[in-house]
Amino acid sequence: MQRRSFIRIAIFTSLSTQVFAKEKKIKFYKSFSQELNFPDVLKPTIHKNGLKEFNLNLKESQVSFLQNVKTKTYGINSSFLGPIIKVQRGDEIKINVLNSLKEKSVLHWHGLHLEGNCDGGPNRSIDPNSSWTTQFKINQRAATYWYHPHTHEKTGEQVFKGLAGLFIIEDKDSNKADLPKEYAVDDIPLIIQDRRFDNKAEFLYKYSMHDVMMGVKGNIFLVNGVIRPYINVSPKTIRFRILNGSNSRFYSFEFSDKRGFYQIAGDASFLEKPVEMKSLLLAPGQRAEVIVDLSDLKNKSIYFGDSYSDESLLKINVKDEKEQKFILPSNLTKIHEYTNIKDLSSLKRRVFTLNMSMGFLGINGRKMDMSYINEKVSLGETEIWVIKNPGRMPHPFHIHGCSFRILSRNKKQAYLNERALLDTVIVFGNEIVEVLVQFNYKASKEYPFMYHCHILEHEDAGMMGQFTVEDKTI
Ligand SMILES: [Cu+2]
Known part of the structure; x- marks a missing residue:
């Protein structure tokens, strides 16, 4: 028998069933007896001018995660999670988001470069039985992005119930790879x-x-x-x-x-x-x-x-089929972003200290406050954001509307596998991470961008701040 490293395979079913057995006869499906589900790739309506229009519907549903019983869920066009939105770089896209839930919600396009007023954040909400339409152009690199709610103080709960989906961008590099x-x-x-x-x-x-x-x-x-x-x-x-x-x-x-x-x-x-x-x-x-x-x-x-x-x-x-030879691509892309900076000391530095103490979660001593703009950034300017974590718990720091690169992790180079463009970086306890970041899309004080911890309970409790991006040349 093959050696297993995950010892809980064997004991999982019996142990977990016991937990529920006292209350109700709830049973898990036999481990590894259900096939992996693949989210649908959402078909857009393609207009004459090339515009791709997608429709999303946030709705209540239920799913049989466990045998003989249904769990109440939220889903997007389906009973749990959402479809994959797949686009090419250069596409102009329009997304209609219908909220069929009984509560307010909104979707954030995680990792996408777009103006603040095209994105969903705590400053925007879609009322029940209402819809929101956003339109923007895809002008960024191939990668696997995603979308999820960013509802004020309710993000964690709405994601937990099932609202999330993948957003895949392809480009010249990914198509030819x-x-x-x-x-x-x-x-x-x-x-x-x-x-x-x-x-x-x-x-x-x-x-x-x-x-x-x-x-x-x-x-x-x-x-x-x-x-x-x-x-x-x-x-x-x-x-x-x-x-x-x-x-x-x-x-x-x-x-x-x-x-x-x-x-x-x-x-x-x-x-x-x-x-x-x-x-x-x-x-x-x-x-x-x-x-x-x-x-x-x-x-x-x-x-x-x-x-x-x-x-x-x-x-x-x-499967029992003829094997196909492994091909390892030698080069995947050239990352030119942030490579032509001659003098790092000339860049504006902003410090973000992640605060966590009994009953308080914030950044730079403040909790998220929708009526307060924490930072004002100039359009197109490259900055160094310094993220400090004086505590013990690691926090994933996410910035809206951009892709950044790690400049240093505790004064050392980034790990080899984190040298891609990123939108979320782990800041471990007692670490200082510096990132190079440039914002090429505007965000007003009505619809500002967010920076926050992506532990959703931390975000909802206030470990988040708001910033505008303004064109200072006009
Ligand atoms: Cu956190």
Whole structure:
């Protein structure tokens, strides 16, 4: 039998069933008996002028995550999570977001470059049974982005209920790259989330100060909305587009046989060259694309799991077919952004200190306040943002409306696999991370951009600030 590194495979079903057995006969499906779900790729209406129009509908629904019982959920065009919006660089797109929920919501296009008034943030909300239309042009690099609610003080709860989806951009580099590209065959999205359920099998969200401070974590793991699914693939190179879509949990992803794999992309661009890895750390909000050679596993299985929780998340069954040779691209792109800065000392520096003490979460001593603009940035100017974490808990720091590059991590260079363009960076305890960042899209005080911790309970509790981007030349 194959050696397993995730020891909880065997005991999972019996242990977890016991928890619920006292209250109700709630049972899990047999581990790895359900096939991985693949979100639909949303078909746009293509207008004569090339405009691609997408329709999203936020709605209440229910899902049988567990046997013989349904859990109340939120979904976007489906019962849990949303479809993939897939576009090419250069596309002009229009998105109509209909809110069929009984509460206000709004969608944020995480990682996208667009004006503040085209994005969704706490300053905008879509009333129940109303819709919001946004239109913008895609002018940024190929990568796996995503969308999720950014509703004032309700982001964590609405994401937990199921509102999130992938937003994939392709460009010249990604179209010509020698990489697996067949959706759901060898180009596979993995949205990783954790949930906890109450004794009626409903999602159990925030209920204590501990949840606010430490973030809501679940003991049950979902991949694309399915608990412990399996996937069947050919013995070849497989590309995974991984989103940590959890509210607060960090993961260290690896394969059960400890095989190496290559990270090819970060949040907002390819890496220049593939980076060989044994494990991949992702904080909430972060994405990575990896390729792994499974050509040696004909008629065998391995698991994709998380070494922090010691959980197997996905069983990968490799078909009994002729193996296909692994191709490792030597170069993926050239990252020219932020490379022509001659004098770093001439750049404006802004310091963001992440504050966390008993009952207080903020940045630079302030809680998020919608009526207060924390920073005013000049359009097109490159700055250094210095993010300080004097505490112990790591925080993923996310900035809207841009892609940045790490300049230094505790005075050292960024790790090899975080040298892509990013929109979310982990700042570990007692660390100072400096990023080079440029804003090329305006944001007014009515619809400012946000910077915040992507532990959603921290964000909702106030570890967030607002900034405008204004053209100072006019
Ligand atoms: Cu945080």
